[in-house]
Amino acid sequence: MDIRTPYLLFLGDVPDALAAKTAYGIVDWRRDWCVGQLRLPGCRADTGLPDLDIAAARQAGAETFVIGAVNPGGVLPEHWIASIVEAIEAGMDVASGLHMRLRDIEAIRKAAERHQAALLDVRHADRSFSVGKGVRRSGRRILTVGTDCAVGKKYAALALEREMTARGYDAEFCATGQTGVLIAGRGVAIDAVVADFISGAAEWLTPEADPRHWFVVEGQGSLFHPSFAGVSLGLLHGAQPDAFVVCHEPTRRTMRNVSHPIAAIGDVIEETVRLGRLTNPDIRPIGIAVNTSTLPADAADALLAATAAEHGLPAVDPIRTGMAPIVDRLAALFGTP
Amino acid sequence: MDIRTPYLLFLGDVPDALAAKTAYGIVDWRRDWCVGQLRLPGCRADTGLPDLDIAAARQAGAETFVIGAVNPGGVLPEHWIASIVEAIEAGMDVASGLHMRLRDIEAIRKAAERHQAALLDVRHADRSFSVGKGVRRSGRRILTVGTDCAVGKKYAALALEREMTARGYDAEFCATGQTGVLIAGRGVAIDAVVADFISGAAEWLTPEADPRHWFVVEGQGSLFHPSFAGVSLGLLHGAQPDAFVVCHEPTRRTMRNVSHPIAAIGDVIEETVRLGRLTNPDIRPIGIAVNTSTLPADAADALLAATAAEHGLPAVDPIRTGMAPIVDRLAALFGTP
Structure with missing residues (x-):
């Protein structure tokens, strides 16, 4: 799985920093890849990145909309979907670490099909592998x-x-x-x-x-x-x-x-x-x-x-x-x- | 995964006994579950079970049509599909140990939908599991x-x-x-x-x-x-x-x-x-x-x-x-x- 950079980090409206742990991890280690964060009203997490809307993030070069927060329960809240669809319509791919697959949400799947956006569910392998060979490799x-x-x-x-x-x-x-x-x-x-x-x-x-x-x-x-x-x-x-x-x-x-x-x-x-x-x-x-x-x-x-x-x-x-x-x-x- | 018995074992037209190893294993250990075998012209394997066509097997009580043979390459040969569809139409479930899924073959999937037959791909888990708990259990x-x-x-x-x-x-x-x-x-x-x-x-x-x-x-x-x-x-x-x-x-x-x-x-x-x-x-x-x-x-x-x-x-x-x-x-x- 290859995810295009730079990222716009989506924090939703999570109630605390812990729920946006993924976003904080990305900022800790890949600050240069992040053009900004997008927070919905009521969000209590803040990674310190500039707050950008989708148009501004796209202008700043954002290629992938990264869902950097989890909802309690692990499902994607209904009211986050509009932002995801808007990001796809602006030309971004979407990456998610949630258990549920992005393509299982009809509005997201259809938007991705219309705009040829990649939906990257990082918990799910997007390719098959061979069985291990156990042979020593260089490096x-x-x-x-x-x-x-x-x-x-x-x-x-x-x-x-x-x-x-x-x-x-x-x-x-x-x-x-x-x-x-x-x-x-x-x-x-x-x-x-x-x-x-x-x-x-x-x-x-x-x-x-x-x-x-x-x-x-x-x-x-x-x-x-x-x-x-x-x-x-x-x-x-x-x-x-x-x-x-x-x-x-x-x-x-x-x-x-x-x-x-x-x-x-x-x-x-x-x-x-x-x-x-x-x-x-x-x-x-x-x-x-x-x-x-x-x-x-x-x-x-x-x-x-x-x-x-x-x-x-x-x-x-x-x-x-x-x-x-x-x-x-x-x-x-x-x-x- | 629960497979209904008794079985009709399908051997296709495999060139030797090794290609029907699954069927032989079932006969070795569960002879009583098998009403017979179905072989296509040219089949070189023989488990010793009575040769039955689908109608006769159904009459003898067969509930599941078991694909007990593999084609070289592991794919399901086109000319085996008619027998599988016929078994479904006669009221049987189908069980397969092949890599490819039965439901990925349109004629089989449609027949199964029409007749509410179960398609049992035993290489693919049909349920989800919890993570292990490591607690001692009785038994x-x-x-x-x-x-x-x-x-x-x-x-x-x-x-x-x-x-x-x-x-x-x-x-x-x-x-x-x-x-x-x-x-x-x-x-x-x-x-x-x-x-x-x-x-x-x-x-x-x-x-x-x-x-x-x-x-x-x-x-x-x-x-x-x-x-x-x-x-x-x-x-x-x-x-x-x-x-x-x-x-x-x-x-x-x-x-x-x-x-x-x-x-x-x-x-x-x-x-x-x-x-x-x-x-x-x-x-x-x-x-x-x-x-x-x-x-x-x-x-x-x-x-x-x-x-x-x-x-x-x-x-x-x-x-x-x-x-x-x-x-x-x-x-x-x-x-x-």
């Missing part, structure tokens, strides 16, 4: 893995890409979830792929490449999560990473939506190496990314130091401290750009 | 696992069901592949489920049950196969087996369709226990099923004896020697019916 790959779902794997991968690019590496964030696809402008929501093709989709996402090219792959789920471990394993095998970063949320006690205890960092390292060796015998950990946002600064610093010492790896908070120590380790192991 | 579960794909996991599960039922156990074969679904009359092709729902589909297939009920679950792929390990892991977590049987093909050197070496039986046991503990801490191996069909009898006997001694588990050939020693072990560990 380098990093995968972010987790002690649970929703522990910052996407942000860690994006922060890695940013730090590596700043140092001159040829690094490319590879999105595997719907928000990631909107941030990257391409990618595949791997959890929406048919089960037989998980590793094949990951191979497609990170194909044979220049030996100096680094794919920085957004991880999904956790090898220890009873709902999603199969997805995590297929992604690990297909991505065949040379290096991985473990992501962790230190205040969580049980895994998301189940009663299983959160996995230990050491167990995630050991299991990722053991299982990852099937498609890359040289796989190794290069760091730990901890989300310390809920801790006071001194406690966060102490935790990072203790985590680093315990595992013999750089431990960072991607937002608070940045990824530099992990990229230092990567440079030491794999060479500078 | 007992056995899973067949493999050192590779296509090493006899379905036959081992069916042979277990047969032996357990003969001894008075309340045992139920649970199909997870398209041929298995046709043999069982229900089930889910787990590799066709959306990735997020693999373990959830396996939980749906083996729900909370009477403590003396045994689900005998057909395994898929292998934890060591780089194309399909994610499916195998999701199925393992969702099925949460109390016991498992390792299936093996002793003459194979590399895994099917890839260049990876076939997994060692001991590694499969160790890894299945390690990963299976996430959803069932009491998981344990109860036997090894070896397909010795290509070996002379004395070599087969020697191999089974050596395999049993090496792993301290009963080792059988499900077809040649039967599953009795494995069910003996099951009875010793979990009790008689």
Whole structure:
């Protein structure tokens, strides 16, 4: 799935910033791709982008109208449809991370047909994949893995890409979830792929490449999560990473939506190496990314130091401290750009 | 997916028995469900069932017309369509394990609409699933696992069901592949489920049950196969087996369709226990099923004896020697019916 940039971000009339998390993520990582935001009366979210109507956004070059907000319940509210149709009529494509498909709404489908607009439902794969082959490919790959779902794997991968690019590496964030696809402008929501093709989709996402090219792959789920471990394993095998970063949320006690205890960092390292060796015998950990946002600064610093010492790896908070120590380790192991 | 019995098995005009493997599998395990076979001129396969035309099959009670053959290339030949339409017009449902969907062929779809016939594409899930919860459920579960794909996991599960039922156990074969679904009359092709729902589909297939009920679950792929390990892991977590049987093909050197070496039986046991503990801490191996069909009898006997001694588990050939020693072990560990 390829999404044309730049974007106009649509926030609807959501009641708070959390409901516009996707839009905030895009602004955090791809500010340059956004010409502005469109908010309906009563909207309580604000990404800080200029407020533009559809005509002004089009004049500023907007190619895709991105639905950057979710309604409670996940359905598209009736009163958002008029804005979507207006964007299509002005010449834009529409991208959505909602569960429901844009083409299932008649007014949107008909407008898209009339104007040859693309309707990009990033939760739904728009192509088929081959089964994974498990053959080593040229180019380098990093995968972010987790002690649970929703522990910052996407942000860690994006922060890695940013730090590596700043140092001159040829690094490319590879999105595997719907928000990631909107941030990257391409990618595949791997959890929406048919089960037989998980590793094949990951191979497609990170194909044979220049030996100096680094794919920085957004991880999904956790090898220890009873709902999603199969997805995590297929992604690990297909991505065949040379290096991985473990992501962790230190205040969580049980895994998301189940009663299983959160996995230990050491167990995630050991299991990722053991299982990852099937498609890359040289796989190794290069760091730990901890989300310390809920801790006071001194406690966060102490935790990072203790985590680093315990595992013999750089431990960072991607937002608070940045990824530099992990990229230092990567440079030491794999060479500078 | 529930398929009404009895069946009329359609063999088309396939050039050999291998192309009608599905039909042979159904006759091997569910002879009583089959009123007959329908063969077109030139057909070189013969399951031994009486040859019946559609009217005679309907009179004998046939409820479902099962496409038990595949055309080279996997598409439905044009000249098979008339027979399918005729079966629908006579009042039968149609079940197919082909990749292409029956409803995508206009003549078939229209006939089914006219006669309210069900079109059962067993490779495609006809329902949605929840994500797996990982909660222990009552009832007992056995899973067949493999050192590779296509090493006899379905036959081992069916042979277990047969032996357990003969001894008075309340045992139920649970199909997870398209041929298995046709043999069982229900089930889910787990590799066709959306990735997020693999373990959830396996939980749906083996729900909370009477403590003396045994689900005998057909395994898929292998934890060591780089194309399909994610499916195998999701199925393992969702099925949460109390016991498992390792299936093996002793003459194979590399895994099917890839260049990876076939997994060692001991590694499969160790890894299945390690990963299976996430959803069932009491998981344990109860036997090894070896397909010795290509070996002379004395070599087969020697191999089974050596395999049993090496792993301290009963080792059988499900077809040649039967599953009795494995069910003996099951009875010793979990009790008689």
